[in-house]
Amino acid sequence: MIERHIWRIIHESAGILLIASVISMFGGIGLEMMRTKLAFLVPIIILMPALNDMIGDFGAIIASRFTLMLFEKEIHEKKWWRERPLHHLFMVIMGIGILSAIYVAILSYFIAVAKGFPFDLVMIQKVILISVIATILLVCILFAVSIIGGFYVYRKKHDPDNYLIPIATALADFGSMIMLALLIMWLI
Amino acid sequence: MLPKYEIEEILFAEFISVTGGVLAGLGLTLFIDKILAQPGLFILLPGLLAMRGDISATMAARLTAALHLHRLKPTTTHSKLIRDNTIAAFALALLDGAALGVVAFIATQLVFNTYNPTIIAIALIAALASTVFMLPLTTVAVFWLFKHGFEPDDIMGPYVTTIGDIIMIASIYLAVILV
Numbered sequence: 001m002i003e004r005h006i007w008r009i010i011h012e013s014a015g016i017l018l019i020a021s022v023i024s025m026f027g028g029i030g031l032e033m034m035r036t037k038l039a040f041l042v043p044i045i046i047l048m049p050a051l052n053d054m055i056g057d058f059g060a061i062i063a064s065r066f067t068l069m070l071f072e073k074e075i076h077e078k079k080w081w082r083e084r085p086l087h088h089l090f091m092v093i094m095g096i097g098i099l100s101a102i103y104v105a106i107l108s109y110f111i112a113v114a115k116g117f118p119f120d121l122v123m124i125q126k127v128i129l130i131s132v133i134a135t136i137l138l139v140c141i142l143f144a145v146s147i148i149g150g151f152y153v154y155r156k157k158h159d160p161d162n163y164l165i166p167i168a169t170a171l172a173d174f175g176s177m178i179m180l181a182l183l184i185m186w187l188i
Numbered sequence: 189m190l191p192k193y194e195i196e197e198i199l200f201a202e203f204i205s206v207t208g209g210v211l212a213g214l215g216l217t218l219f220i221d222k223i224l225a226q227p228g229l230f231i232l233l234p235g236l237l238a239m240r241g242d243i244s245a246t247m248a249a250r251l252t253a254a255l256h257l258h259r260l261k262p263t264t265t266h267s268k269l270i271r272d273n274t275i276a277a278f279a280l281a282l283l284d285g286a287a288l289g290v291v292a293f294i295a296t297q298l299v300f301n302t303y304n305p306t307i308i309a310i311a312l313i314a315a316l317a318s319t320v321f322m323l324p325l326t327t328v329a330v331f332w333l334f335k336h337g338f339e340p341d342d343i344m345g346p347y348v349t350t351i352g353d354i355i356m357i358a359s360i361y362l363a364v365i366l367v
Contacts (some may be wrong), residue, residue: 005269008285009250009276017242017280024238025291028231029299039224044218046260049353050209052237056349057205061198065190092190096199104206111214173238 016166025046027177036182037188038170041061043127046108048177051131054100055138055176058066059168062139066088066146067160077151082143090143105131122131128186134179141175194287208350211279215357222364228296233287235312236360240352241345247277247345250324251330255340263334265327274323278316285315292300306367313363318356325351337364 031038031048038045066089069075075083105128113119146164153160213307216223223229254260254269261267289311296302329347333340 005272006276010279021235025235028234031230046213049212050206053209053349054206099303107210173234177234
């Protein structure tokens with residue numbers, strides 16, 4: 001017989017875990033559609049897990065910081081777009097995001113070149129562009145979801161952390177793969 | 189407002205995290221021919237990569253809370269609470285791996301009209317193999333950090349995603365070879 005404590009962990013985690021995993025996989029369908037192109041895009045394959053990681057981390061940071069600001073009453077629903085702490089958080093995350101996106105694109109490209117992928121100045125620019133555009137768009141989407149969802153959950157007197165973090169990380173996993181697939185289709 | 193030291197902390201953690209991600213990506217390129225030979229593996233990939241955070245990071249958070257609440261002693265990793273958490277994490281990995289495999293199988297069949305039941309076995313083997321390595325590493329890291337005066341909650345997130353990616357890619361490789 002399964003002990004109560006073990007059963008409780010499984011029972012409380014299984015639902016959200018399965019939902020988050022399945023949402024993440026929808027992004028994979030976009031990648032699967034690009035499989036023939038991906039075979040020749042070694043830098044993008046190297047970039048993929050790093051971009052996925054980065055956006056997931058930002059999802060968790062944005063959601064938890066936004067929740068804290070709500071609890072500490074640093075931001076208010078009326079005219080939230082004028083709140084300085086929110087502007088500051090957006091600028092910090094966007095700045096770190098763009099820096100990390102450029103760093104990871106260059107690193108991926110040079111590792112690919114070291115593995116025999118031909119060096120091409122146009123191609124490296126495209127890889128950097130894909131990484132930066134995906135990051136900018138996804139950071140904006142994550143902020144929008146955190147703000148809209150955060151105020152909604154907060155109004156219902158629930159803890160936004162419990163909802164926003166799983167939603168933001170699943171959205172980041174799904175979004176980074178879809179965005180990558182769309183940008184490959186568009187740019188390469 | 190975020191203080192300067194916190195911005196530096198996020199920046200530093202992020203650079204470590206994405207560098208680990210690049211290493212995982214490099215691992216992927218080592219067996220790209222095998223990935224391309226398995227229809228549906230790209231569908232499976234994001235779900236499997238997300239799993240390391242969902243299972244190991246959650247376990248790390250539970251253990252950290254238990255240490256802070258004195259329900260666990262930082263001097264020993266042998267306790268019923270850790271055993272229960274490990275069993276639960278294995279069960280969740282098995283459940284998640286099976287679900288991911290079935291969804292990838294159905295999506296491959298419906299969207300790409302390709303029949304590949306092997307993808308279910310790959311998902312299950314990769315999920316279990318990565319969990320075998322990740323859970324002891326997570327437990328030991330949480331205890332080590334706590335004993336040395338660090339806050340595991342602040343460090344385990346980037347640690348789990350970075351190490352987890354590398355271990356998960358190696359586990360997928362193992363699964364692809366085995367099937």
